Amino acid sequence: MFPIKWISLVLFGVLLGVVQILHACPFCRPVKTTFTEDINAADVAVLAELTHRPERPDPDEGEIPAADIIDSYKTTFRIKKIYRGAEHVKIGQEVTAIYTGDTGVGSLCLLRGVQPDQLQWAPPIVLSPRAQRYVEEVLKLPEEGPARLTFFQDYLEDSDPTLQGDAFDEFARADYKALGEIKDAIDHQRLLDWINDPEVTPSNRRLYFTMLSVCGQPNDKKRLEAMIVSGDENQLKGLDSLIACYLTLAGPDGLPLIEEQFLRGGNFWDPEYVHTYAAIMALRFHGQESTVIPKDRLLSALRIVLDRPQLADLVIPDLARWKDWKSMERLVQMFKDSGKKSSWVRVPIINYLRACPLPEAKEQLELLADIDPDAIRRATTFFPFATKSGQSSKKDGEANTTKEPDTVKPKKEDSQSGNAQK
Numbered sequence: 001m002f003p004i005k006w007i008s009l010v011l012f013g014v015l016l017g018v019v020q021i022l023h024a025c026p027f028c029r030p031v032k033t034t035f036t037e038d039i040n041a042a043d044v045a046v047l048a049e050l051t052h053r054p055e056r057p058d059p060d061e062g063e064i065p066a067a068d069i070i071d072s073y074k075t076t077f078r079i080k081k082i083y084r085g086a087e088h089v090k091i092g093q094e095v096t097a098i099y100t101g102d103t104g105v106g107s108l109c110l111l112r113g114v115q116p117d118q119l120q121w122a123p124p125i126v127l128s129p130r131a132q133r134y135v136e137e138v139l140k141l142p143e144e145g146p147a148r149l150t151f152f153q154d155y156l157e158d159s160d161p162t163l164q165g166d167a168f169d170e171f172a173r174a175d176y177k178a179l180g181e182i183k184d185a186i187d188h189q190r191l192l193d194w195i196n197d198p199e200v201t202p203s204n205r206r207l208y209f210t211m212l213s214v215c216g217q218p219n220d221k222k223r224l225e226a227m228i229v230s231g232d233e234n235q236l237k238g239l240d241s242l243i244a245c246y247l248t249l250a251g252p253d254g255l256p257l258i259e260e261q262f263l264r265g266g267n268f269w270d271p272e273y274v275h276t277y278a279a280i281m282a283l284r285f286h287g288q289e290s291t292v293i294p295k296d297r298l299l300s301a302l303r304i305v306l307d308r309p310q311l312a313d314l315v316i317p318d319l320a321r322w323k324d325w326k327s328m329e330r331l332v333q334m335f336k337d338s339g340k341k342s343s344w345v346r347v348p349i350i351n352y353l354r355a356c357p358l359p360e361a362k363e364q365l366e367l368l369a370d371i372d373p374d375a376i377r378r379a380t381t382f383f384p385f386a387t388k389s390g391q392s393s394k395k396d397g398e399a400n401t402t403k404e405p406d407t408v409k410p411k412k413e414d415s416q417s418g419n420a421q422k
Contacts, residue, residue, distance in 0.1 A: 026244070045085065048078060070098075076095075108132060146178075149174055152171060157194055202237045205242075209238055240278040243258055243282035247293060248286075248290060284318060316348035316351075328352075335368055
């Protein structure tokens with residue numbers, strides 16, 4: 001059963017020419033394509049009733065020919081409604097699709113097909129009557145705009161995981177500006193209830209903090225502060241989005257708390273790696289999506305991480321992307337002071353200098369090449385697109401905004417390529 005299911009999924013993905021879609025929500029990762037995307041990518045999309053499912057061979061009967069296994073999954077469906085591609089199929093038509101599930105005869109499924117001349121069907125999606133109504137309502141929505149997101153808001157914690165997941169993925173693909181457009185339609189109290197619900201997933205909690213950042217009220221700042229200083233990992237779930245939300249409401253005055261809690265190390269205690277990384281992600285968000293905090297103030301917060309050399313490579317690409325050339329002298333000295341156990345920091349420093357348009361940067365590169373020519377080679381090999389405009393390439397800049405750290409701090413000495421190990 002398992003191989004057939006995944007073979008059919010892969011084949012359909014190839015037929016559709018599916019490519020990975022970059023999500024727009026800064027802290028949310030789409031889990032899968034949405035109903036809308038699946039239907040729009042198909043030549044034909046229909047609601048069909050399962051009318052016949054062959055008996056499946058008994059695995060205890062010994063070796064079964066592959067052709068017999070495939071035939072046992074060829075399920076017959078009768079088309080009840082046509083959502084897309086009415087010129088290729090008709091109501092009442094029977095079609096055959098590979099189905100590996102266990103739903104019974106009479107069940108309704110969403111079928112999507114490509115290649116109209118010889119339709120190839122994706123794995124059917126079983127729809128409850130409620131899910132059927134949901135899909136049909138979704139197909140009536142505008143392609144973008146406030147009305148679309150407002151509709152999905154009501155399904156974000158739905159009891160049906162299929163609907164809940166689809167609604168989340170719709171939000172995960174919406175940009176931050178789109179959230180601002182539904183500010184007045186967001187149910188503030190319900191949002192707080194979801195944030196405080198221990199059963200809510202970290203991914204959804206990230207989304208809810210991002211939504212709260214556009215509709216937050218004065219009392220929310222104190223609530224978020226209490227979470228940030230709690231030390232309770234349950235309260236800190238989705239920390240990157242929590243910090244970003246807090247800073248949106250608190251502005252520059254909120255940065256000292258974040259610096260002390262998550263960025264600044266000490267002689268006897270350093271913040272957890274995952275917490276520091278989350279704080280950096282939040283600062284990146286504000287540097288790229290918001291104007292609440294001046295860029296210079298964000299940079300001063302990021303420079304604090306340079307005091308923790310084992311984590312400095314996390315922020316060096318940001319310093320380059322935001323053209324913080326004031327840090328050049330400090331980074332060059334860090335390069336010179338680094339040894340075998342901290343050599344990973346050298347590649348991002350090289351890339352910082354490659355991005356810097358100042359003539360001093362070229363001079364420093366020549367000097368550092370004499371100290372460690374291998375670092376130069378690694379930087380140009382792994383990051384060939386560093387520019388002189390001060391904007392890092394996606395490899396040494398933007399890509400970091402979508403990554404999450406492991407729960408265990410990585411062993412830096414195991415890597416030779418700077419940020420590549422994160």
